[in-house]
Amino acid sequence: MNVTVIGLVGLRKMGRKTWVDGDGMKKGEWTAEEDQNLVAYINEHGICDWRTLPRRAGLQRCGKSCRLRWLNYLRPGIKRGKFTPKEEEEIIKLHAVLGNRWAAIAKEMDNRTDNDIKNHWNSCLKKRLLRKGIDPMTHGPIINNNLTVTTTNEECGSSSTSTSSSTSSSSGSAWLLNKLATGISSKQHDLDRIKNILLVPRITSNDQDEQEEGLKRDHKIGGGEENDDFLIWDDEEIRRFMETDEIEYETTAPYVSLFYESTHILDDLL
DNA sequence: AATCATGTCAACCGCAGTGCG
DNA sequence: CCGCACTGCGGTTGACATGAT
Numbered sequence: 001m002n003v004t005v006i007g008l009v010g011l012r013k014m015g016r017k018t019w020v021d022g023d024g025m026k027k028g029e030w031t032a033e034e035d036q037n038l039v040a041y042i043n044e045h046g047i048c049d050w051r052t053l054p055r056r057a058g059l060q061r062c063g064k065s066c067r068l069r070w071l072n073y074l075r076p077g078i079k080r081g082k083f084t085p086k087e088e089e090e091i092i093k094l095h096a097v098l099g100n101r102w103a104a105i106a107k108e109m110d111n112r113t114d115n116d117i118k119n120h121w122n123s124c125l126k127k128r129l130l131r132k133g134i135d136p137m138t139h140g141p142i143i144n145n146n147l148t149v150t151t152t153n154e155e156c157g158s159s160s161t162s163t164s165s166s167t168s169s170s171s172g173s174a175w176l177l178n179k180l181a182t183g184i185s186s187k188q189h190d191l192d193r194i195k196n197i198l199l200v201p202r203i204t205s206n207d208q209d210e211q212e213e214g215l216k217r218d219h220k221i222g223g224g225e226e227n228d229d230f231l232i233w234d235d236e237e238i239r240r241f242m243e244t245d246e247i248e249y250e251t252t253a254p255y256v257s258l259f260y261e262s263t264h265i266l267d268d269l270l
Numbered sequence: 271a272a273t274c275a276t277g278t279c280a281a282c283c284g285c286a287g288t289g290c291g
Numbered sequence: 292c293c294g295c296a297c298t299g300c301g302g303t304t305g306a307c308a309t310g311a312t
Contacts, residue, residue, distance in 0.1 A: 017306080028281075029306095051297065067298080068281065103300055115280080118301075123277055 026060040030069055034059055038066055039074050072115045079111040083120055091117055091125060096139040 018028040041057035047070070050063035059066060072078075083091070087109065094105045102114035102121075109117065126136040135142045 030281090049297085063297085064283095064299095065281080071299095072280075100301070114300075119277095119279065122302090123279090127276095 020060075023062075024060070025062045025065075027065070030073075034061070035069070035074060038070060042070065042074075072113045077111050078113060080116070083112075087112070088120075088125060091121060092129070092139070095121065095125075095136075099137075 018026060018031075021027055037057050037059055041053065045056070047053070050067045052063070053059075054061045054063055054066050057066070061069075090109060091105060094108055098104045100118075102118040105117055106112055106114040129136040129139075130142075133142055134140070
């Protein structure tokens with residue numbers, strides 16, 4: 001494997017200032033010399049152990065930093081620069097299915113890094129969708145209501161607890177879809193597992209009308225869908241599984257419609 | 271010309287998953 | 292089975308660029 005650093009000279013500098021941490025490891029912006037050292041070492045020895053690589057390559061960096069630099073910047077074949085409208089469209093489509101799983105999205109794209117895609121999404125695409133009245137998480141229209149979705153982040157995969165009193169019911173749906181996609185892509189896609197994923201959230205609604213609306217929607221469940229026992233849930237079944245899992249029917253009912261929406265995605269994916 | 275807001279890019283941090291002893 | 296080390300990922304931050312006022 002031979003890698004040459006091309007086009008680094010003349011690139012504008014946008015990194016962080018360089019400093020040295022308590023362990024004597026250099027942090028922040030990489031110099032051209034460091035890049036050359038890293039590339040030269042990998043050219044000669046390949047990638048084996050990121051932890052010991054910096055020492056062997058004569059770099060005063062941690063392995064994590066080297067890995068990141070290589071994957072996001074120095075690795076050959078990386079496509080850089082502005083995203084084309086076609087690429088943007090592709091990102092939006094992939095995000096609708098995969099959620100914030102940037103590495104998975106990057107795998108489907110043409111040599112774009114996950115970091116690049118994530119940056120572009122957060123700085124540009126997300127705002128563009130919002131301006132168009134599209135919820136960037138659900139990719140559906142933004143609907144105003146008072147539904148309050150409460151989740152603990154232990155369940156969502158992050159470290160703190162949050163309660164989002166959203167003006168859109170879609171935040172719950174977004175979380176749902178993300179969980180669903182995560183479960184499927186990590187090959188945990190048996191139906192029981194997916195049911196468990198979908199049962200985790202606790203939802204509260206302080207809007208009685210919304211609850212009633214949700215209940216009405218729930219009665220649509222099972223209305224002429226395919227012969228899949230997972231997709232066809234009647235009112236009695238919903239009540240039963242909520243009781244089993246100690247979830248209050250009245251407060252959770254609105255969420256069932258989100259569950260139902262997610263089954264369409266599930267159907268496509270399986 | 272100065273200031274502010276927004277966009278862009280690069281890098282860090284913390285957590286989760288995985289493999290191994 | 293458990294704990295540790297390593298890797299990979301997503302969220303976040305920092306600094307500069309650019310456009311608008």
